[in-house]
Amino acid sequence: MLTYPMFIDGKSREPASGAWFPSHDPYRGTPWARIANGNSSDVDEAVEAAHRALTSGPWPELTASGRGALLCRLGDAVAANARRLAEIEVRDNGKLFTEMHGQLSYLPQWFHYYGGLADKVEGTVPPLDKKGYFAFTRKEPVGVVGIITPWNSPLLLLAWKLAPALAAGCTVVVKPSEFTSASTLELARVLDDAGLPAGVFNVVTGFGEDVGAPLVTHPLVRKISFTGSDSTGRNIGATAGRELKRVSLELGGKSPNVVFADADLEAAVNGVVSGIFAATGQTCIAGSRLLVQESVHDEVVDQVVKLAASARMGDPMAETTQVGPITTRAQYTKVLDYLAVAREEGAHAVLGGHPAERPECGDGWFVEPTVFTGVDNSMRIAQEEVFGPVLAVIPFRDEDHAVAIANDVRFGLGAGVWTSDIGRAFRMAERIQSGTVWVNTYRAVSYLTPFGGVKDSGIGRENGRHAIDAYLEDKTVWINTGAPAGNPFVLR
Template sequence: MERYYHYIDGARCEPKSGAWFATDNPFTGEPWAEIARGNEADVDRAVKVAHQAFSTGAWRELSASARGALLCRIADLIAANAARLAEIEVRDNGKLYAEMHAQAQYLPQWYRYYGGLADKIQGRVIPLDKKGYFNFTRREPLGVVGIITPWNSPLMLLAWKLAPALAAGCTAVIKPSEFTSASTLELVELFEQAGFPKGVVNVVTGFGKEVGSELVSHPLVRKITFTGADSTGRQINQAAARDFKHVGLELGGKSPNVIFDDANLDDAVNGAVSGIFAATGQTCIAGSRLLVHAKVHDEVVERVVNLARTARMGNPMHVETQVGPITTRPQFEKVLGYIEVARGEGAELALGGKVAEGPECGSGWFVEPTIFTGVDNSMRIAQEEVFGPVLSVIRFETEEEAVAIANDVRFGLGAGVWTSDIGRAFRMSERIESGTVWVNTYRAVSYLSPFGGYKDSGLGRENGIDAINEYLQTKSVWINTGAPNGNPFVLK
């Protein structure tokens, strides 16, 4: 099996513990590589290296324009290695090669965009109400950033965090998911080729309690940015608060995908299937609640079931495959457990509901595309994030009811609205409590547009200009140009 090491101070290094753990291929269900198992000592070394790189040395001396040029170089190297990086991600997380390759080809845009923003960070001159003073602000990097990424789209979600952090002038210690560490470790070696100073980008692999918790609690880390389960995000937020660390949290979702009776049903049905069965439902923005107007409910259900039934399952490396395996065995078992919960709650099974078997599925962790109808929004299947190919269909009668159902959940990450009424499109996009609302489309993202959640779906924003501000802090500078100092015991 292949072996992957930590990456600290510009070089591969063995774990201090001497321990390794296996990473599995979800299609075969078998291990394919060994990953370094980090601990407190590895984290401490990586953070101190990153702090040193931030505080002194070549990275700190670089101009903002030079930082931007380095980000553009890493973008070129990612583009040149996109196919290889995509293959590693598929082997490690089981998502479709077609999607992973498309993501890998799109990744350079994040680094180019933030490379262009690096020397556009500006303070302001403040027109004061006091004579004899000159006041201006500086925007300065926070310092060492701890980046914790999930297993569903490791490199893309890393880019959302790492590119703006580097553009701001921060340094980073990355903790990828223990289930999908390989592609991150392959990627970071490109930073050395791009000419980044040693210690600017570091990776420590391992488990949450042994690496993630140590990273969150390390006194030299000034910000933690995390994508993953809301339960873990809550723990991170509480732990970070003890040291007043900055946090960015992109957490779970239970996104409503709302189809009105005036919608183009061909597009809406396609969007409903894409929203939940693309990426095998393993995405925080999965449209896992399909809200359908009563007038078109039966027709939409029939068409969604028929389209989902044609989904081709199998080897994610094959171009004809449309639904791949669940990435991890624990998640596979969790999805099956939720299917049984839905049955127990009285939801009506319209499609799927069991393990997918057949020669095309090999020995991997496959769950059939599953659709439940007759779902009440109070059911667990409608309130809790399944993170798998399971759709809950909920009937509604009026626009007011659709809004109420859409918002009656503790998450607020994404939402879809399907209608031909432009007024309704604006009303729904305003009233739905969600960080992103798509109208007559779904699952569209861009490095130019901010992304993040309302309510329990997280804190902060990624992508766009908003993201770089998440890694900066403001300093106010006062210069006395002739004002009398006066009484030392009185506020000036």
Template sequence: MQRHQLFIDGKFSDAASGAWFDTYNPFTGKVWSQVAAGGAADVERAVQAAHRAFTTGVWPALTASQRGALLRRLGDLIARDADKLAQIEVRDNGKLIAEMRGQLNYIPQWFYYFGGLADKIQGAVIPLDKKDYFNFTRHEPLGVVAAITPWNSPLLLTAWKIAPALAAGCTVVLKPSEFTSVSSLEFVKLFEEAGFPPGVVNVVTGYGKDVGTPLVEHPLVRKITFTGSDATGRMINQSAAKQFKRVSLELGGKSPNIVFNDANLEDAVNGAVSGIFAATGQTCIAGSRLLLQDDIHDAFLEKLTALASTARMGDPLDAGTQVGPITTRQQYDKVLGYIDIAKQDGAKLIMGGAPATRAECGNGWFIEPTIFSGVSNRMRIAQEEVFGPILSVIRFKDEEEAVAIANDSAYGLGAGVWTADIGRAFRMSSRIQAGTVWVNTYRAVSYMSPFGGYKDSGTGRENGMDAIHEYLQVKSVWINTGAATGNPFTMR
């Protein structure tokens, strides 16, 4: 049985309590590792270490170019160990080895990009309306960042947060999900090898109430970046507001994937399958609401079920597997519960709708790819985030109705539009209330392009040039170049 310790101030150590918790392999349903169960005392040590690293010693003395060089070196090390880290991710969260290898081989780009951006953050000289004054702005790091990541893509989403934070000059305390902590604890070893000073990046594992809450509430934490549920995000936002902390929240989604009658149906069918059954539907951008125009509804549904029924389920470490297990037992039970809710609300089950009992699924937490038709947008299955391989199919007549249905949601993270009409593509991308709109594709992301949500899907942006400004604050500097001080009781 492997054991993984906390990483604080450049050293691995047990939790102050000496406690451990089990982490399970979703494919076997069995414990494969134990992880240190951190608590408030460990959070205190980690935040103090991050604060020291931010205010004294090597890190604040580095130039922006030197920080960038460290980030690029880290990117090289991740590329070197990509396959090893991908294998750990699969054991931890049950996602496919093909996808995890793809993610790990792509993650270095975040560190190359933000490493290059580190010394490109420029202030401005302000052309004032006042004589004899020189005014300019500086962009300065916020300080200690609390980065809280989910269980579905642990290292990819860690890169989205840590790369811009470090490029900005901040330090970090990372709290990974208690369900998928091992890859983060292996990943953090690379920071020391890359040459980052102790305390710049720390990892405290444990449960939300024991680690997440004291981390969010710590007075030395100046910025919180969180990916997870909207319920938890709301609590974090409320807590952060008490101390005026900056927050970035990437929360849930109930993304519409809209297919018009002029779309290339073969491409759109592939896009619908990718949107909901890739990653077993466990993505915040899952296209869980499929909106089909009336006159293609039946033909499209026939093609969709034919393709989805061929999905190969089984061991996520097998390169041929297309649908893996649900990551946690709790989530498995939740998804099955939503299937029952959909049936009770009157949705028509046309595929799946049960635990997968195929021999190749073994004892894992598998659910058959599931499709409901006849769904009303007011049903719970269409309004609430399921986070599993469950697709709701909704009819629409025209553009107006498609927009109305798409926007009739508390969420606004992503959306898909399938059409051959370029005018319609522009109109729909303008009118849909979502942070990302894909046209004739789905689930495309890049380190270069901003990502984030509207409405209950969160606040702030990750990726692209927008992301680094989430970790910076602007200072205005005024220099008197010779003006007399004058009357001290009037504004200059």
């Protein structure tokens, strides 16, 4: 088994407790690495290192252009190591190598984009209503940032936070998921070799109560950026609020994929299958609710079932595999529990609905692609995030009915609309309560476009020009250029 110590202040560090825990290969169901089990002492050390790097040494001496050039070098280093990092992610989370390699090959663009943006951050010179004064504003780094990442796409979702934070001049302490820590620790070494100063990027591994909680409450941490479940996000948001820390939360979803009768049905079916069965349904934007117009309901369901039933399962490293295992045993059990709940509520499994028992799945944590019909939007299978390859099909009559169903959940992260009517496309995009609406496509993301949710799907936006503002503070500077002294007890 491989051994992964923590990474603090530019060096590999063994845990203060001396304890380690295993990381499991979801395809084989067996441990493949041991990870350092951190605690509050390790968090203290990492945050103090990040604070030192923020306030002294080479990092604060870099100009904005210098930071930008360094970020571009970091992106190049990630690109050079993309295949190796992708292989580690597959071993850790069981997602397809073809997808992980695609993510890692694309990930450098975040470093390049925010590297180019680093010296485009500007203050302002506002016009004043007072004679004898000059004022200007500055953009300054918020400080030490605590980043907490999930297990489904560890490095891609880390880059969404890390690149703008570094471009802003912040330093960071990362707490990766205890299920998928290895790739983040490998990334730390890649960035260190590329010249990132010691203490700017630190990784403390372990469990939420031992590492995540002390990171959120640490007095030197000024911002928390979290991606994960809405229940954990609520706790982090409440704690950060009490501590008056800045917070960004990218949480869960129960996204509708809305298919109208006038859509290109072949394209829509491909999009529906991609939206829920790609990545084994383990994405926050999974299109887990298929809303299909009544007149084409049976036709669309038949085509979805036919295409999903043809999906090849097995070794996620094989290029021919299309559906991989569930990442963790706990999540595997959760998905199976939801299959039972759906049946109890009266839904009918027209495909799957049980663990995969194919020989090519071996001892891994596989669930057959599952399609439920007879679903009412009030059912738990339609309201709660399953985070697995489970699709709930719900018929609708017209636009108003589709909008009512689409919005009748507490989440609002993503949505898909399939139609050939351009007017309908604009109307639906306006009326659906969601941070992203895809029209005649699904799961498209870019470093150029904002991403985030409304309602219980989170607070704030990642990616795009304005994401860097989440890691900056505005400071106003007033200068008296000749205003006479006035009454010291009266506001000027």
